[in-house]
Amino acid sequence: MVATSRSNLPTLVFLGSPEPAVVVLDALVAAGANIQSVVTQPDAKRGRGSLLSPTPVKMRALEHGLTVTHNISDLLTLQECTLGVVVAYGRIISADILEHLPMINVHFSLLPRWRGAAPVERAILAGDSQTGVCIMDVEATLDTGAVFAQSVTPISDSDTSESLTSRLALLGADALIDVLTRWPVPATPQSAEATYAHKISPTEGLIDWHQSxxxxxxxxxxxxxYCEYKGQRLRILEACQQPHQDGEVGEFVAPDTIATSNGSVQILRVQPAGKAAMTAQDWLRGARVVVGDNIGK
Structure with missing residues (x-):
């Protein structure tokens, strides 16, 4: 991580909510940033017990002894801050806030590709060979601001949204600290040819075995x-492609392998409804899969 002294950085406010934003917050604290306030989403019900829980950013900010607020309008009363840093805050920031305090955003894509809420997932779904992070100016419109810096990383065939997000958070933290130590820095406007990473719908997880x-x-x-098998939802946590095997689409051509439109997919890890994650082999011991069964019927 890039190191610097407190005097080299602008006086900041930090806006973020989920775990990837914690990585960037930790980097700012380690770099000696003077963070006047942290803005995050309100406590919400999370997990199986639906207990009211703070965001990961709130928990870490309090550990660092930082002031935390859920009300972004509190920023209008701050006089000493010169810049806001946004990482997956979770809401559009209004023009009146931006007029009072300029902000920069750590965005997890190579803009203008994948503006929006789900850039990591959309990049994997589209089969992109690479992605990255951009440090960009925040405007009232969605992810349209000029770019101060970017960092690129390849997307491997083994990358999941979790692993790729973790890597991008680290890249973003380093790129942000580099920009802040040189602030102000010139920015490059985005081109007009944008693609949009719309929010993921729960129904998008349902596997259509007619796909490749x-x-x-x-x-x-x-x-x-996920898919449905014998009336129960089955999360597919890990799978791999296999050569074509004779069988109808959706048919078990082996106890752990299902035919697709152009081959088959071997299931490696699953999570049955109401149970913990397990290997496919452990699941098969109780699932009573019969070769020739069709998972779609």
Whole structure:
């Protein structure tokens, strides 16, 4: 991680909510940033027990002894801050806030490709060979601001949305600290040829076995992918492509392998409804799969 002294960085506010934003917050604290306030989403019910829980950013900010607020309008009263840093905050920032305090965003794509809420998942689903992070100016419109810096990383066939997001958070933290140590820096406007990473719908996780094996495996890597078997939802956590095997689409051509439109997919890890994640072999011991069964029927 790039190191610097407190005096080299602008006085900041930090806006973020989920775990990837914690990586960037930790980097700013380690770099000696003077963070006047942290803005995050309100406590919400999370997990099986539906207990009211703070965001990961709130928990870490309090550990660092930072001031935390859920009300972004509190920023209008701050006088000493010169810049806001946004990482997966979760809401559009209004023009009046931006007029009071300029902000930069750590965005997890190579803009203008994949503006929007789900850039990591969309990049995997589309089969992109690479992605990255951009440090960009925040405007009232969605992810349209000029870019101060970017960092590129390849997307491997084994990358999941979780592993890729973790890597991008680290890249983004380093790129952000580099930009802040040189602030202000020139920015490059985005081109007009943008693609949009629309929010993932829960129904997008349902596997259509008429797709190609490659696309189904991308779906498993990018989303909470699932199918229905014997009336029960089955999460597919890990899978791989296999050569074509004779069988109808959706048919078990082996106890752990299902035919697709152009081959087959071997299931490696699953999570049955109401149970913990397990290997496919452990699941098969109780699932009573019969070769020739069709998972879609």
């Amino acid at each position: 094996s490659e696309q189904i495996c991308r779906q498993v890597r990018a989303l909470p992918a």
